[in-house]
Amino acid sequence: MxxxxxxxxxxxxxxxxxxxxxxxxxxxxxxxxxxxxxxxxxxxxxxxxxxxxxRGHAVVVLLYDPDRDKVALIEQFRPGAYAAGWHPWLVECVAGIIEEGEHPDEVARRETREEAGSDPTDMIHIGDYLVTAGGSSESCKLYCARVDSSIIAGTHGLAHEGEDIRVFVIDPAEALAMCRDGRINNAMAVLAIQWLIMERDGLRARWLGA
Structure with a gap:
């Protein structure tokens, strides 16, 4: 077309x-x-x-620390993966549903606090995409948030929403390797990590003034 x-x-x-x-x-x-x-x-x-x-519309937030050149990712149980016969604990990016009346930027910041225990010091909007347009109306608004990875660790999430979320920090190269070998196998994380690999130099120049 x-x-x-x-x-x-x-x-x-x-x-x-x-x-x-x-x-x-x-x-x-x-x-x-x-x-x-x-x-x-x-x-x-x-x-x-x-x-x-x-399902509603969502934000996805890739957490990146340009000072240390680190990526923060999360891991949590996903019933859809279980139903598909896959290992149901998925490595993902921070994400959340945009409720009616909410601004996506604020949802991105809130979900970063809830799921990773961190407050972004800056954030850019990367782009938007449809998740599976053949059968769902869901769209994702993708962000990259600047964080301090030295204070990111542990488990997070809202107990009343059934969340049990582990957050961890790795090198971008290791994140890409996880995409290649299947340890990261969900589209939102793969898209975000591939974007970071392509745009990392420009992103670091923007945030570090290099």
Whole structure:
């Protein structure tokens, strides 16, 4: 799809919602859509029925210490990984859901305090992406936060939310090695670490004035 094609496709004009109903509502929500959309050849697609998992939208925060050239990551239990037959304790970046009325920047700072026991001294917005657009509306807003890694350690999280989160500090090269050998196997952490490897020199120059 070219940029011209993308510009030509309009979200509201070229998608017709025939019906929408909530078929499940618990910790998360599932909505069922009946819809059709315009095709690249012209005309309209056949009617399709799709369930969409409504999880909300999230922030993801890569914690980086440019003074020591260290990355702080977290590890916690994930039921989705367990259900998929994978080892359910995943190495990740700090992350959290944006509640209605919250600003993503403040969510990023709050989650950094709750999950890593640290307050960012600076933070940049890297970009946004969809997690799994084929079946979920969830998007992630990705940040890199400047932290002091010398005081990051231990376990954190909110007990009333069932969180048991271990935080640890490693070299960026080791983080990349963990992505390569599968010790880090979730997309949000892999994306963030690969971004850091590409942009680390410029990021350190920005934050250290080098």
């Amino acid at each position: 070219t940029e011209m094609d993308r510009d030509a496709m309009d979200r509201d004009r070229d998608v017709e919602i025939l019906s929408k109903e909530t078929v499940f509502k618990g910790y998360f929500q599932v909505d069922r859509y009946r819809l059709r959309h315009r095709t690249f050849a012209g005309g309209w697609s056949e009617e399709m029925v799709r369930e969409v998992f409504e």
